[in-house]
Every structure is written in structure tokens, then in C-alpha cells.
Amino acid sequence: MARYRIVHTGQPPGAPFTEERRALAEAGVDAEIVSYGKCATPARVIEAARDADVVVIGSEPFPAEVVAALPKARALIRYGVGFDTIDVDAATAHGVLVCTIPAPDFCADELSSHVMAFLLACARKLVPLDRAVRAGVWREGATRAMTLAAGGVAGETLGVVGLGNLGRATARKALALGFNVIAFDPYVEKEATAALGVEPVSLADLLRRSDYVSIHAPLNRETYHLIDAAALAQMKPTAYLINTARGPLVDEAALVEALRSGTIAGAGLDTFEAGEPLPEDSPLLDLDNVLLTPHSAAFSYRSMPTLQRRVGEEAVKVLRCVRPASVVNPAVLERPNRLTWGM
Ligand SMILES: NC(=O)c1ccc[n+]([C@@H]2O[C@H](COP(=O)([O-])OP(=O)(O)OC[C@H]3O[C@@H](n4cnc5c(N)ncnc54)[C@H](O)[C@@H]3O)[C@@H](O)[C@H]2O)c1
Numbered sequence: 001m002a003r004y005r006i007v008h009t010g011q012p013p014g015a016p017f018t019e020e021r022r023a024l025a026e027a028g029v030d031a032e033i034v035s036y037g038k039c040a041t042p043a044r045v046i047e048a049a050r051d052a053d054v055v056v057i058g059s060e061p062f063p064a065e066v067v068a069a070l071p072k073a074r075a076l077i078r079y080g081v082g083f084d085t086i087d088v089d090a091a092t093a094h095g096v097l098v099c100t101i102p103a104p105d106f107c108a109d110e111l112s113s114h115v116m117a118f119l120l121a122c123a124r125k126l127v128p129l130d131r132a133v134r135a136g137v138w139r140e141g142a143t144r145a146m147t148l149a150a151g152g153v154a155g156e157t158l159g160v161v162g163l164g165n166l167g168r169a170t171a172r173k174a175l176a177l178g179f180n181v182i183a184f185d186p187y188v189e190k191e192a193t194a195a196l197g198v199e200p201v202s203l204a205d206l207l208r209r210s211d212y213v214s215i216h217a218p219l220n221r222e223t224y225h226l227i228d229a230a231a232l233a234q235m236k237p238t239a240y241l242i243n244t245a246r247g248p249l250v251d252e253a254a255l256v257e258a259l260r261s262g263t264i265a266g267a268g269l270d271t272f273e274a275g276e277p278l279p280e281d282s283p284l285l286d287l288d289n290v291l292l293t294p295h296s297a298a299f300s301y302r303s304m305p306t307l308q309r310r311v312g313e314e315a316v317k318v319l320r321c322v323r324p325a326s327v328v329n330p331a332v333l334e335r336p337n338r339l340t341w342g343m
Pocket of ligand 1: 081083165187188295298
């Protein structure tokens with residue numbers, strides 16, 4: 001039996017964990033990594049992870065009762081950036097580290113390219129034009145009107161909500177395409193924003209001025225439904241909303257209504273409030289003016305193995321009591337209570 005047990009709460013039984021295992025083996029850490037299928041409920045997470053020294057997680061639920069039921073866990077390591085499924089306060093109270101893998105380490109290029117793909121597809125009306133050609137329509141009627149309504153993007157305004165790693169990567173690509181980029185982020189200094197060639201603005205100004213709004217803020221109590229009916233009403237009727245962050249940042253029912261009524265022109269969505277996978281009865285599926293992708297903006301043949309390897313490397317650090325690279329609750333390191341962190 002291995003000295004340490006790492007449990008993945010979101011993978012099928014027998015998943016290969018090739019990159020994670022390689023990182024552990026190269027570091028000479030005697031740890032097994034196991035999985036029992038996707039744990040969709042707190043009870044299933046507890047069942048799978050109660051003996052774990054480290055839990056590595058996708059989007060499974062970690063409310064307070066789960067954290068309290070993991071007596072050995074030193075750390076919860078999230079495959080990715082967002083940690084909105086974890087009760088961080090409970091983890092801190094129990095001395096459990098919450099770690100993430102920052103976007104520059106694995107997906108900043110992929111996700112910002114995904115946003116550019118949404119922007120350009122919307123600007124050039126790619127999806128309806130593709131459908132029209134397949135239906136045998138060639139620059140006639142509605143297709144002709146669409147073609148003439150299609151824009152270039154130079155000089156158009158992109159509003160970035162949340163100017164962290166992914167907001168910045170998106171802004172950089174948009175600037176290269178000739179967009180005028182404005183941003184709202186209450187936690188980034190105006191000077192730092194301006195230094196990127198981006199104009200710092202209020203959320204109200206961003207919504208009023210943008211031809212495209214791209215969301216890159218974390219999901220938390222403060223940002224839940226940041227884009228609600230009132231926010232959508234402030235946008236231009238020709239504007240598009242892009243959400244690759246987290247579904248509940250947008251009031252999805254209000255968005256459906258705005259898309260139906262022409263309050264805004266369209267949307268590109270990678271993340272959803274109604275649930276993931278998107279439920280079969282989601283009204284979004286019946287709308288022509290929305291582009292949908294399955295929470296795939298960060299994925300590529302390059303980013304996934306990189307992410308898996310980084311999770312393995314962070315598990316090595318945790319098991320060796322070395323400070324991981326991205327700790328959400330560093331207070332745990334300052335007043336250790338499960339083990340002595342050697343940093
Ligand atoms: N679709 C995907 O596959 C995918 C992949 C990675 C990350 N994400 C999501 O993208 C989000 C952003 O990732 P990141 O790496 O840029 O994170 P980050 O922490 O580097 O940046 C988040 C930024 O949002 C800002 N912010 C916080 N509250 C805000 C508010 N109320 N209004 C505006 N801005 C606010 C922060 O100040 C910070 O600058 C993550 O939280 C995650 O939910 C999605």
C-alpha cells in the first residue's frame with residue numbers, strides 16, 4: 001500500500017492519471033491516486049474521499065459538511081482556476097488548504113482564443129450564414145441583410161469584466177485585432193489597467209459603451225447575477241455578451257428574455273446557470289442568436305496534460321509540506337493545525 005492516498009472526485013473508476021502519476025513518480029513520492037466515478041452529491045464526495053490525504057477535484061460539491069468529514073485531507077487541489085464549489089471558510093477553519101492552478105499555467109491562450117472565436121463569429125455572423133448556405137440560400141433575403149449587417153471589429157469596443165489573468169489575455173488579443181478595450185475591475189488599480197492599453201471604467205459605462213462584453217470575474221457572493229435584467233437593459237441592442245467565466249454570474253432567465261426581445265443582439269456562452277451539461281429543456285437551445293459551447297474554453301490537446309501535470313506537482317508539494325504555487329486560503333499556512341508546513 002502506498003504511503004499517501006490521493007482521491008479524484010470527478011473521474012471514472014480506473015482513470016489513467018498519466019500526467020499526475022508521472023509528476024509523483026519523478027518526485028519520488030509514494031502516493032496512489034484513485035477515483036470512483038463523478039461524485040455529484042456531498043454524500044458521494046464524502047464516501048469517496050474520507051481517507052484521502054489530498055483530494056483533487058473538478059466541479060464536485062465541497063460544502064462545509066463535506067470538508068468537515070475529511071479528517072485526513074491536507075489540501076483540496078482544484079483542476080483549474082475557479083473554486084466556487086468549495087466552502088473556503090470551512091476549509092480554512094478545518095486547516096485544509098485550497099489550491100488552484102492559475103490560468104497562465106495552462107489555459108490563458110486557449111480561453112482567450114475561445115473568446116476571440118465567439119467575438120469574430122458574432123461579428124461576421126458565421127453561424128447563421130453557415131446555416132443559410134447549407135439550406136441553399138446565397139446572399140438573398142435575410143441572408144443578404146445579415147451579410148450587410150456583419151461588421152469588422154477594428155474600432156469596436158470590447159468591455160472586459162474582471163481584469164485578472166484571463167481578462168488580460170483576452171484584452172491583449174482584442175487590442176491586437178484593433179478593438180478599443182475598456183474594463184471594469186474594482187480590485188485593479190486604474191494605472192495598472194491603463195498600462196495595458198485598456199481604459200478603466202465603471203460597470204455602468206462598460207455596459208453602455210461596449211459592442212461586446214466579455215466576463216472574466218470569479219463567481220462569489222458579490223458577483224452572483226452581476227449581469228441581471230437591469231444590466232442587460234443598459235447594453236446596446238447591437239451588443240453581444242460573452243460568458244466563459246461561470247454561469248451564475250449572469251441571470252440566465254433574464255438573458256433568455258433579452259435575447260428573445262432584442263434587448264441585446266446575441267451571446268456566446270461556455271458556462272451556464274441552469275446546470276452543466278445544459279438541460280435538454282433549456283430555452284437557450286431554441287435561440288438562433290446564441291452560440292453555445294460545453295464549458296470547453298480552456299481545453300486543448302496542450303492545456304489538459306499541462307493542467308494534469310501541474311495538479312500532480314502541487315500534490316507533491318502538499319505531501320512534502322512545501323507551499324503550493326496558488327493557495328486560496330494562506331491563513332492555513334500561518335496557523336498550521338493538521339501538520340507543520342515546512343515553508
Ligand atoms: N470556461 C472555462 O473553462 C474557464 C477556465 C478557467 C477559468 N474560468 C473562470 O474564469 C474566471 C477568471 O479566471 P482568471 O484566471 O482570470 O482569474 P483571476 O483571479 O486571475 O481574475 C479574476 C479577476 O476578477 C476580478 N474581480 C473580482 N470581483 C470582481 C467584480 N465584482 N467585478 C469585476 N471584476 C472582479 C478580480 O479583481 C480579478 O482581477 C475564474 O474565476 C473561472 O471561474 C473559466
